[in-house]
Amino acid sequence: xxTNFFQERNGTLYAEEVALPDIAERFGTPCYVYSRAxxxxxxxxxxxxxxxxxxxxxxxxxxxxxxxxxNLLARLGCxxxxxxxxxxxxxxxAGGDPAKTVFSGVGKTVAEMEAALHAGIxxxxxxxxxxxxxxxxxxxxxxxxxxxxxxxxxxxxAKTHPYISTGxxxxxxxxxxxxxxxxxxxxxxxxxxxVTGVDMHxxxxxxxxxxxxxxxxxxxxxxxxxxxxxxxxxxxxIGGGLGVRYRDEQPIPLTVFAxxxxxxxxxxxERLFMEPGRRLVADAxxxxxxxxxxxxxxxxxxxxxxxxxxxxxxxxxYEAWHPVWAVTKNAAGNEKIWDIVGPVCESSDxxxxxxxxxxxxxxxLAVGVAGAYAMVMGSNxxxxxxxxxxxxxxxxxxxxxxxxxxxxxxxxxxxxxK
Ligand code: LLP
Numbered sequence: 513x514x515t516n517f518f519q520e521r522n523g524t525l526y527a528e529e530v531a532l533p534d535i536a537e538r539f540g541t542p543c544y545v546y547s548r549a550x551x552x553x554x555x556x557x558x559x560x561x562x563x564x565x566x567x568x569x570x571x572x573x574x575x576x577x578x579x580x581x582x583n584l585l586a587r588l589g590c591x592x593x594x595x596x597x598x599x600x601x602x603x604x605x606a607g608g609d610p611a612k613t614v615f616s617g618v619g620k621t622v623a624e625m626e627a628a629l630h631a632g633i634x635x636x637x638x639x640x641x642x643x644x645x646x647x648x649x650x651x652x653x654x655x656x657x658x659x660x661x662x663x664x665x666x667x668x669x670a671k672t673h674p675y676i677s678t679g680x681x682x683x684x685x686x687x688x689x690x691x692x693x694x695x696x697x698x699x700x701x702x703x704x705x706x707v708t709g710v711d712m713h714x715x716x717x718x719x720x721x722x723x724x725x726x727x728x729x730x731x732x733x734x735x736x737x738x739x740x741x742x743x744x745x746x747x748x749x750i751g752g753g754l755g756v757r758y759r760d761e762q763p764i765p766l767t768v769f770a771x772x773x774x775x776x777x778x779x780x781x782e783r784l785f786m787e788p789g790r791r792l793v794a795d796a797x798x799x800x801x802x803x804x805x806x807x808x809x810x811x812x813x814x815x816x817x818x819x820x821x822x823x824x825x826x827x828x829x830y831e832a833w834h835p836v837w838a839v840t841k842n843a844a845g846n847e848k849i850w851d852i853v854g855p856v857c858e859s860s861d862x863x864x865x866x867x868x869x870x871x872x873x874x875x876x877l878a879v880g881v882a883g884a885y886a887m888v889m890g891s892n893x894x895x896x897x898x899x900x901x902x903x904x905x906x907x908x909x910x911x912x913x914x915x916x917x918x919x920x921x922x923x924x925x926x927x928x929x930k
Contacts, residue, residue, distance in 0.1 A: 515550065515795050515880075516550075516553075517547035517549055517550040517553075517795070517796070518547065518798055518878070518880065520841075523840060523841035524839065524840050524841075525837055525838075525839045525840075525878055527545050527546075527547050527798070527904040528547050528548075528549055528904045528905070528906055528907070529904075529906050529907035530904045530907060530908075530909055532545065532798075532800055532839045532876060532878060533839060533840065533876060534909075535800060535902060535904075535909060536800055536802065536839075536876050538909070539900050539902055539909075539911060539915075540900070540915065541800050541801050541802040541818050541819070541876070541899075542799060542800065542801045542802075542817075542818055542819035542820075542823050542899040543799075543800045543899055543900050543901070543902060543915075544797055544798070544799055544800070544882065544886065544887050544899055544900070544901040544902070545797065545798050545799075545800055545878075545901075545902055545904060546581070546796050546797045546883060546901065546902070546903045546904065546912070547796050547797075547903075547904050548584065548903055548904065548905040549905070549906075550795055550796035550883075551581065551584055551585070551588075551792070551793065551796045551883075552584070552588060554791065554792045554793070554795065554796065555569075555585060555588040555589070555590060555792060556588070557766055558766060558786075558788065558791075558792065559588075559589060561765075561766035561767045561769070561770050562766060562769075562770045562773075562786070565770045565773050565774055565784060566770070566773065566784045566785065566786050567747070567783040567784055567785065568591045568612060568634075568747075568783065568784075568785045568786075569589070569590050569591065569785075569786050569788065569792075570590070570591040570592050570593040570612065570613070570614050570749075570785055570786065570787045571585045571590045571591070571592055571593065571787075571788065571789065571792055571793075572592075572593040572752050572787050572788065572789030572790075573592055573593065573594050573595075573599040573602060573603060573789075574595055574599065574789060574885075574888065575789030575790050575792070575793050575794075575883075575884040575885055575888065576789075576793045576797070576883055576884055576885075576886075576887065576888055577599060577602050577888055578887070578901055578912055578913055579602065579605055579606040579912070580606075580903055580910070580912035581793065581903075581912075582602060582603060582606035582607075582608055583606040583607050583608075585792065586603075586606060586607055586608040586609065590612075590792075591608075591609065591612025591613055591614070591634065591785075592608050592612065592613045592614075593613075593614050593616055593752070593787035593789075594613060594614070594615050594616070594617075595615070595616050595617035596617065596624060597621070597623060597624035597627050597628075600613070600615070600624070600627055600628055600631060600633070601627075604631060610628075610631040610632050610633045610634070611632060611633070611634055612634055613631075613633045613634055614633070614634050614635050614636075614637055614661070614711070614749065614785065614787070615628050615633055615635070615636050615637060616637040616639075616663065616711075616713070616787070617637075617639070618639045618640065618643075618684055618685060620636070620643060620646075620647075622646060622650050625646065625647055625650045625651075625658075626650060626654065629650065629651060629654055629656045629658060630654075633659075634659065635659040635660065635661045635708050635709060635747075636658055636659065636660055636661070637661050637662070637663045637711050637749070638660055638661065638662050638663065638687075638695075638699075639662075639663050639685060639686055639687065640687060641687070641691070641695060641698075644660070644695060644698065644699060644705075647660065647705070648699075648702045648704050648705050649704075651704035651705065652703075652704035656704070657703070657704055657705065657706050658704060658705050658706070659706050659708045660699050660705050660706065660707050660708060661707075661708055661709035661710055661711050661745075661747070661749060662686075662687055662692055662695055662696065662699075662710055662711070663685065663686040663687065663711050663712060663713065664686050664687055664688070664689055664692045664710060664711070664712055664731065664734060665678075665681060665683065665685055665686030665687065665688055665689075665712070666689070666712055666714060666726070666727035666730045666731060667681045667688075667689075667730075668714055668723045668726045668727045668730070669723060670714040670715030670718045670720075670723045670753065671718070671720055671723060672715045672716060672717050672718055672753075672755075673717065673830050673831070675829070675830055678713055678714060678715050678716075685713070686712065686713075689730065689734055692710075692734060693734070693737060693738065693741065696738055696741070696743050697741065697743070700742075700743055707743060707745070708745065708746045708747060709745050709746055709747035709748060709749060709782070709785075710731060710734065710735060710738075710745055710747075710748055710749070711748070711749030711750070711751060711785070711787075712727055712731055712749070712750060712751050713751030713752055713753060713787060714727050714751065714753060715753050716752065716753050716755075716789075716790060717753070717755040717756070717761075717790065718753040718754060718755050718764075719755040719761050719762055719763055719764060720764070721764050721768060721769065721772055724750070724753075724764075724769070724772065725772050725775075725776060727750075728750055728772070728773065728776045728777070729776055731748060731750070732748075732776060732777065732780070735748060735780075735782065745782050746782060746783060747782050747783040747784070747785055748777070748780075748782045748783075748784055748785070749784075749785035749786070749787065750773070750784065750785070750786055751786070751787050752786065752787040752788045752789050752790070752791075753788075754766075754769065754788055754790070754791040755790070755791070756790055756791055756794045756795060756881060756884075757881070758832065758833050758834055758835065758881050759833045759835070763791070789884060789885075790884040790885065792884075793883040793884045794881050794882075794883045794884035794885075795881060795883060796883040797881075797882045797883025797884075797886065797887075798878040798879060798880050798881075798882050798883075799819055799823060799824055799863075799878065799879040799882040799886060799899070800839070800876060800877075800878055801817040801818055801819035801823075801863075801876070801877050801878075801879065802817060802818050802874065802875070802876050802877075803815050803816070803817050803871060803872070803873055803874060803875045803876075803877065804816045804817060804818055804855070804873070805873060806871060806872070806873050808848065812851055813848050813849060813850050813851065814850070814851050814853050815850045815851070815852050815853070815869075815871050815877075816853055816854070816855060817852055817853070817854060817863065817877060818854075818855065819854055819863060819879070819899070820854025820855055820856040820861050820863075820894075820896065821854055821856055821858065821860060821861045821862070821863075821893075822854070822856060822890055822891045822892065822893050822894065822896045822898075823854070823886070823887070823890055823896075823898075823899050824863055824879060824882060824886050824889075824890075825889050825890075825891070826885060826886065826889070827862055827863055827864060827865075828860040828861070828862065829889075833864070834863065834864060834879050834880060834881055834882060835879070835880035835881060836852055836863065836864045836867050836869070836877055836878070836879050836880070837877065837878045837880060838869055838870065838871065838875060838876075838877060839875070839876035839877060839878050840875065840876065841870075842870040842871065842872055842875065845870030845871065845872055846870060847868050847869060847870045848868070848869070848870070848871070849866050849867065849868055850866075850867050850868075850869050850871060851864070851865045851866065851867075852864040852865075852867060852877065852879075855894070856893060856894050856896070857894065863879055864879070887899065887901060887913075892916075892921055895918075895921055897915060897916035897917065897918055897920070897921065898915070898916040899915060899916075900913055900914055900915035901913040
């Protein structure tokens with residue numbers, strides 16, 4: 513299934529008004545291609561469906577941190593969810609608003625806390641008692657007051673892949689409900705901290721509403737218990753995790769999600785925040801790659817392409833299924849069942865397995881739904897430079913990240929002098 517922004521016309525795949533072979537010609541492959549219209553539509557959908565319900569959509573930078581994408585989303589009204597000093601620096605470099613930025617993550621360093629306090633972020637999503645002490649001490653030393661929210665772990669099963677499930681008590685994330693109340697009391701008593709909210713994040717690629725509802729209801733109970741204790745919160749952040757369709761999943765409609773929030777939080781005055789990553793960017797990108805060699809065999813047919821697990825690791829890491837489309841229809845060719853593999857020296861280097869496609873050497877393929885957790889998880893294994901990224905806007909193409917230069921790979925390395 514293609515999307516509105518990546519469509520076939522006369523046998524060729526287009527990104528908006530641009531034919532993908534033109535991009536391959538001009539920028540080479542492998543190359544990530546994004547659609548500005550798709551990003552804009554996704555942000556609009558969030559803002560429209562959640563209007564009057566969710567006050568701030570904090571885009572999870574980890575899903576795709578390219579400055580052009582961050583800048584676009586900032587201009588479309590998004591705040592940001594960051595998990596490192598590096599992501600904070602990216603948000604600032606892209607013109608994002610620190611006052612709309614929340615800082616999540618289990619392992620914030622003191623240097624990262626300092627940078628975030630200097631930038632004036634909206635709040636720290638604190639994940640442990642130890643982190644709370646470090647934050648309190650850091651803020652006190654700088655003469656600042658740190659806005660604090662606790663990430664609580666609601667212990668619900670988000671029914672997603674175990675590697676991307678985060679809301680069970682055996683996961684490393686958040687503090688337990690029992691612990692939370694005591695931590696809130698501690699935080700409220702410290703002058704270098706200001707308790708502002710509560711947050712959760714139960715997992716990623718979630719397609720069922722029930723775990724969200726269960727977690728949100730638990731969160732509300734905690735908010736009420738805190739209120740009874742004299743601790744009044746300003747915001748409730750329900751995290752990210754909304755799934756998309758890679759193959760045949762049925763994503764939760766945002767309007768349905770909004771209704772659930774209105775039901776659960778009816779009559780409450782706290783501001784609601786969200787931290788979506790994937791749902792904002794996944795559909796907006798494809799990975800364009802060229803077939804180097806075809807290796808038909810007795811037990812399997814391999815199409816060796818110039819993109820690899822270093823460009824897209826999701827298939828091997830999470831057993832993720834991404835659609836693969838032939839960019840130009842091969843009318844003459846016979847369909848065969850192909851594994852689409854990269855040049856990396858690992859059997860785990862595959863982008864897709866057992867796909868019925870009519871292929872020729874030199875053909876282009878597009879790996880779909882590759883706007884989220886794709887380029888950002890790239891690596892330089894096998895001394896492979898990272899792919900370039902381009903943004904299409906109607907019939908315009910802008911290179912938003914140049915292909916990495918080989919020399920860059922060892923730029924900070926040093927040969928021994930003796
Ligand atoms: N907030 C927090 C605290 C998170 O840890 C995450 C994602 C998000 C928000 C955004 O979640 P999303 O809306 O994108 O589901 N690399 C994996 C996904 C890891 C997600 C980690 N946390 C993948 O490729 O599927």
